[in-house]
Amino acid sequence: MSDSNIEERVKKIVVEHLGVEEEKVANDASFIDDLGADSLDTVELVMAFEEEFGVEIPDDAAETILTVGDAVRFLGKSTA
Amino acid sequence: MFSLQNRRALVTGASGGIGSAIAQGLHAQGATVALSGTRQEALAALAEKLGERTHILAADLADAEAVDALVGRAEEAMGGLDILVNNAGLTRDGLSMRMSDADWEIVIKVNLEAAFRLSRAALRSMMRQRFGRIIGITSVVGVTGNPGQANYAASKAGMIGMSKALAQEVATRSVTVNCVAPGFIESAMTDAINDKLRESILAKIPAARLGRGEEIAAAVVYLASDEAAYVTGQTLHVNGGMAMI
Numbered sequence: 043m044s045d046s047n048i049e050e051r052v053k054k055i056v057v058e059h060l061g062v063e064e065e066k067v068a069n070d071a072s073f074i075d076d077l078g079a080d081s082l083d084t085v086e087l088v089m090a091f092e093e094e095f096g097v098e099i100p101d102d103a104a105e106t107i108l109t110v111g112d113a114v115r116f117l118g119k120s121t122a
Numbered sequence: 123m124f125s126l127q128n129r130r131a132l133v134t135g136a137s138g139g140i141g142s143a144i145a146q147g148l149h150a151q152g153a154t155v156a157l158s159g160t161r162q163e164a165l166a167a168l169a170e171k172l173g174e175r176t177h178i179l180a181a182d183l184a185d186a187e188a189v190d191a192l193v194g195r196a197e198e199a200m201g202g203l204d205i206l207v208n209n210a211g212l213t214r215d216g217l218s219m220r221m222s223d224a225d226w227e228i229v230i231k232v233n234l235e236a237a238f239r240l241s242r243a244a245l246r247s248m249m250r251q252r253f254g255r256i257i258g259i260t261s262v263v264g265v266t267g268n269p270g271q272a273n274y275a276a277s278k279a280g281m282i283g284m285s286k287a288l289a290q291e292v293a294t295r296s297v298t299v300n301c302v303a304p305g306f307i308e309s310a311m312t313d314a315i316n317d318k319l320r321e322s323i324l325a326k327i328p329a330a331r332l333g334r335g336e337e338i339a340a341a342v343v344y345l346a347s348d349e350a351a352y353v354t355g356q357t358l359h360v361n362g363g364m365a366m367i
Contacts, residue, residue: 082294086249 048095048121049114055090056110059083069111087113095121124347127152130200131346132193134183134240135210137164139309140259143335144207147343149175153205156196183210183236184228193243202251205346206244208237208281209259211274218272226273233277238284241299245292254297255346258285259338262305262361278303282357289355298354302341305361307333329362 053067062077073079073087088104091097091113097120099107107113131148135141137159145155145168154175157165160182169176177199181188197203211233214225241256248254263271264278282301289299306312306323312332315323324330341358344350359367 080294082249082291089246 045114045118048118051094052091052110052113052117055094056087056113059087059090067110069114070109072109074108091117097121123349124343125152126205126343126346129153129204129346130156130196130202131205131207132156132158132179132196132203132240132244133207133209134158134181134192134236135259136168137161138209140304140307140335140338141207141209142168143339144209144259144342146172147336147339148205148207148346151343151347153346154200156199158192158196159210183232186235186239189236189239190243193240197247203244203247204251204253205255205257206240207257207259207342207346208240210236211259211261211277213271213274215270215274217270221272229273230277230280233274234280234284237281241284241288245288245297248297249292249295252296254292254295255350256285256288256297256299257342257345258282258299258301259342260301260303260357262303262359262365264303265357265359265367266365285357286355293354296351298345298350300345300350300354301357302338302345303357303359303361304338305333305359305364307335307338309335327362327364329364331362333360333362 056067057064060077060079060083071077073084088099092099095117103116107116126148131153133141133145133155136145136157145157149155149172156177156179157168158179158181159165162180165178169178179192179195181192183189193203212229214229216225237258244256258281260281261278263275264282267275285299285301338360341360
């Protein structure tokens with residue numbers, strides 16, 4: 043799976059779940075600080091990533107996924 | 123008030139007395155109901171009585187796999203889920219010193235653990251749709267205790283604590299989590315009580331009678347309604363005054 047494809051799918055999920063504009067979903071955007079997510083949103087996002095990419099994201103890994111780019115990198119590695 | 127038009131509800135233990143009354147109560151307010159239980163015949167008879175807007179989903183809640191599949195089956199049958207009523211429960215009474223591990227485990231598993239698993243599964247779509255009602259049918263003995271029911275009382279007290287935690291987790295998503303705590307209600311469970319015990323029970327109930335299933339259903343209907351949106355983490359006691367807590 044190419045990284046750009048992963049990035050596209052991650053951003054689509056973020057836009058859908060957080061109801062934010064697509065141009066705000068930059069790689070360095072923090073879910074909580076920049077995109078207005080609360081802790082429940084981040085749990086929902088992780089679950090949505092798991093569903094979309096068919097992977098399991100353990101809690102200690104989920105805690106390190108703070109930005110859009112973090113998610114793209116993690117999913118790039120775990121689906122490689 | 124209290125219309126449940128277009129709402130989709132899953133009721134576990136719908137083949138029992140209280141569960142059947144709850145399903146009928148929700149259905150009467152316009153909800154579509156999925157009836158879950160172990161006794162096929164009783165479920166089929168109830169579905170026939172209710173007519174349209176009913177689905178039968180047989181499931182044994184002692185079976186973890188069946189539990190985990192149940193919410194998905196309900197969502198598929200009804201196109202989603204708005205109301206989950208964790209009503210299924212069983213008793214294995216006995217004094218603690220003589221209580222077997224098996225009797226402890228099965229009661230916790232069916233009454234408490236299944237309720238958690240079903241709630242967890244239901245929350246996914248409820249949070250997404252920004253609406254949900256999870257209602258646990260606990261018991262007065264979960265608060266007061268009762269000799270011979272250490273397992274049952276623990277499971278019912280556990281349900282109250284669990285509901286309060288869940289309620290705080292999901293309140294921002296317009297999902298409420300509450301309990302209804304029946305006192306002594308006319309049902310197969312209380313029919314099994316002998317006359318002497320029945321008399322001593324009645325003496326402790328200010329209303330001087332057992333409750334009826336419909337009186338539990340009415341509390342569930344209220345908590346499931348839009349009007350109860352600001353009520354969460356609560357336990358509504360319906361017990362004729364036998365415990366004012």
